[in-house]
Amino acid sequence: MPRPIAPNERVLRPVGDDGRPKLHVAIIMDGNGRWAKQRGLPRALGHRAGVAALRRTVEGAEALNVERLTVFGFSTENWSRPESEVSEILGLMKAYFASDLGRLERNGVKVRIVGRRTGLSADILAIVEEAEARTARNERFHLQVAFNYGGRADITDAARRFAEQVARGEACPADLDEQLFERQLSTSPAAAPDLVIRTGYERRLSNFLLWECAYAELIFQDVHWPDYGPEHLRAAIQEFQSRERRFGQVAVDDVLAAG
Numbered sequence: 001m002p003r004p005i006a007p008n009e010r011v012l013r014p015v016g017d018d019g020r021p022k023l024h025v026a027i028i029m030d031g032n033g034r035w036a037k038q039r040g041l042p043r044a045l046g047h048r049a050g051v052a053a054l055r056r057t058v059e060g061a062e063a064l065n066v067e068r069l070t071v072f073g074f075s076t077e078n079w080s081r082p083e084s085e086v087s088e089i090l091g092l093m094k095a096y097f098a099s100d101l102g103r104l105e106r107n108g109v110k111v112r113i114v115g116r117r118t119g120l121s122a123d124i125l126a127i128v129e130e131a132e133a134r135t136a137r138n139e140r141f142h143l144q145v146a147f148n149y150g151g152r153a154d155i156t157d158a159a160r161r162f163a164e165q166v167a168r169g170e171a172c173p174a175d176l177d178e179q180l181f182e183r184q185l186s187t188s189p190a191a192a193p194d195l196v197i198r199t200g201y202e203r204r205l206s207n208f209l210l211w212e213c214a215y216a217e218l219i220f221q222d223v224h225w226p227d228y229g230p231e232h233l234r235a236a237i238q239e240f241q242s243r244e245r246r247f248g249q250v251a252v253d254d255v256l257a258a259g
Contacts, residue, residue, distance in 0.1 A: 014067055020065060022066065022067030022068075023064075023065055023067060023194045023195060023237065023240075024066075024067065024068040024069075024070065024190065024191055024195075025066050025068070025070070025193060025194065025195045025196075025197065025233070025236075025237070026070040026071070026072075026193040026195070026196045026197070026208070026212075026213065026216070027057070027069070027072065027196075027197045027198075027199070028072045028196070028197070028198040028199070028200075028205070028206060028208055029050060029053070029054065029071055029072060029199060029225040029228070030198055030202055030206075030224075031046075031200030031223070031224030031226070032046035032047045032049065032224070032225055033046050033047075034046075034200065034201075034224055035049065035050075035224035035225070035226045035227065036049075036226075038224075043085060043088075044084075044085070044088045046226060047085075047088055047089055050225045050226050051092050051095070051096050053225050053226050053227070053229065054071060054096070055096075055100065056228070057069070057229060057230060057233055058104075058141075058143060060229065060230025060233065061141070061230070062140070062141050063230070064230065064233055064234055065237070066141075066233075066237075067142065068141075068142040068144060068190060068191075068193075069141075069142070069143055069144065070114075070145075070146060070187075070190075070193060070209070071143075071144070071145055071146065072146045072149070072206075072208050073093065073145045073146055073147045073149075074089060074090075074093070074115075074146075074147045074148055074149070075146075075148075075149060075150055075206070075207060075208075076148060076150035076153050076207075077150060077207065090124060093124070093127065094124070097127050097130075097131050101130070101131055101134060104135060104143065105134050105135050105138070107140070107141070108139065108140030108141060109135060109138055109140065109141045109143050110136070110138040110139060110140075110141070110142045110143070111131040111132055111134075111143050111145070112132060112142065112144045112145070112190075113128045113131065113132065113144075113145050113147050114144055114146050114147070114149055114154075114186040115146050115148040115150075115153075115154070115186055116148045116149070116153060116157065116186075117148070119148070120148060142190070144187070144190065146208070146209075149186070151205075151207045151208055151209055151210030151211065152207055154186050154187070154210075154211070155185070155210065155211055157184075157186070158184035158185045158186075159184075161184045162176060162180075162181065162184050182211070185211060185212070187209070192209075192212040192215070192216065193209060193212060193213055193216045194216060194217065194240070195216060195217050195219060195236065195237070196208070196209065196213050196216045196217070196218050196219070197219050197220075197233075197236050198218075198221070199221050199223050199224060199225045199228055200223075200224055200225060201220075201222050201224075202220070203220050205218075215245070215247050217245065219236045219239055219240065221235070221236060
């Protein structure tokens with residue numbers, strides 16, 4: 001009996017040196033503010049330390065058989081935070097790409113921003129477009145940043161896009177299936193994540209990749225994001241590799257035992 005086929009395998013996955021398919025890892029980078037509070041520092045310094053952690057993690061991910069890293073940079077709900085904190089986070093995004101975009105481009109990293117772009121200020125939109133344009137031909141490693149993103153919002157937007165296609169006569173309701181709907185999401189055509197990691201001592205998804213992580217393995221690590229690095233990612237991947245993934249099917253050993 002063949003092994004269960006992962007939904008991710010509908011998209012051709014590159015294979016690493018160990019013969020295993022390379023991984024798509026998604027991370028909820030949580031704990032910047034609490035990290036700063038524990039040290040008696042302003043929250044802004046926690047966010048700055050979080051940018052350094054992102055840099056370390058991106059640099060170390062490829063050696064861990066990761067082909068795509070999706071990080072939760074800024075949610076649709078984050079706009080409700082104090083204006084000063086929102087301004088700091090947006091400023092750090094600008095600073096990160098100003099300092100790192102050239103290196104990412106040279107190192108073969110393809111940058112993609114997923115989420116809503118309507119309502120973004122002209123300067124942020126320009127940064128997003130420049131990052132994507134300058135790295136568009138790169139394929140060595142994929143860095144996907146969920147910015148102004150929410151899982152429910154993305155599903156809603158996908159449904160609206162399909163409804164508009166129907167209204168224009170380009171599709172009919174009977175055409176809709178899971179694969180067609182997935183193509184309407186802002187994360188399309190990337191394969192769904194294999195593994196979703198959350199830091200910061202929390203145990204929830206917080207509206208992140210709700211459709212895409214239907215069969216992802218979830219790992220919650222008790223470390224604040226500013227302290228994160230490749231060693232934590234390695235530990236998460238080792239735990240992931242120890243799990244049996246069935247995707248709603250019956251494991252081969254169970255079938256043989258029953259027979």
